Amino acid sequence: MHLPDSFSNLTTLKVLYLGGCIKLDTSNLYILFDALSSLTQLDLDGCDKLYEIPHNISNLSLLESLSLRETKVKSIPETIRHLPRLRNLYLTSCTVLWSMPRIPPSLHCLTANNCKSLERVFTPTPELLQQHLASYEKEYYIGGTVFSFRNCPNLKKDSIDAIREYVKCCNEEKRSMRDARSVGNKRKRH
Numbered sequence: 001m002h003l004p005d006s007f008s009n010l011t012t013l014k015v016l017y018l019g020g021c022i023k024l025d026t027s028n029l030y031i032l033f034d035a036l037s038s039l040t041q042l043d044l045d046g047c048d049k050l051y052e053i054p055h056n057i058s059n060l061s062l063l064e065s066l067s068l069r070e071t072k073v074k075s076i077p078e079t080i081r082h083l084p085r086l087r088n089l090y091l092t093s094c095t096v097l098w099s100m101p102r103i104p105p106s107l108h109c110l111t112a113n114n115c116k117s118l119e120r121v122f123t124p125t126p127e128l129l130q131q132h133l134a135s136y137e138k139e140y141y142i143g144g145t146v147f148s149f150r151n152c153p154n155l156k157k158d159s160i161d162a163i164r165e166y167v168k169c170c171n172e173e174k175r176s177m178r179d180a181r182s183v184g185n186k187r188k189r190h
Contacts, residue, residue, distance in 0.1 A: 016043070022048045025047075037059055051072050052073060067089075096117050097117060
């Protein structure tokens with residue numbers, strides 16, 4: 001199934017739900033990504049013929065939530081790291097997903113449960129941690145960082161340990177920042 005050409009006229013569209021479109025494939029998603037630069041949420045859950053995400057996803061600079069649950073996507077393009085507002089990425093039950101590139105620093109929620117083929121994931125770096133915390137401080141995102149990789153039997157233990165440590169550091173630093181803000185607000189009131 002191809003998306004109608006008229007989709008490219010929806011330049012102010014903020015939310016697009018295409019979940020369950022079992023005939024949707026990648027062939028013209030690139031047109032969609034070029035045209036719909038106002039999207040904040042994109043749901044492609046259950047699109048069985050979706051094997052890849054076009055590299056021009058980076059054109060969706062306002063995108064905050066991307067859901068690819070139960071698709072046949074094999075890898076996520078490197079350009080995803082250029083999505084400055086992406087907070088939520090849902091990949092649960094992408095059973096042929098085998099690699100996960102570096103993520104954008106703005107990402108606070110990543111679920112990749114039941115990704116049975118997942119072998120490679122990004123390596124969290126101190127630079128990514130600092131960028132993530134700067135994003136948190138700038139946006140004042142209330143929630144903690146949650147990354148979940150349950151039931152991913154091919155994912156190496158050292159990758160899982162590195163991600164756990166990254167999430168732990170993120171949440172400890174965020175807690176400290178919230179505490180400092182709270183103390184600062186109390187002082188202003190007195």
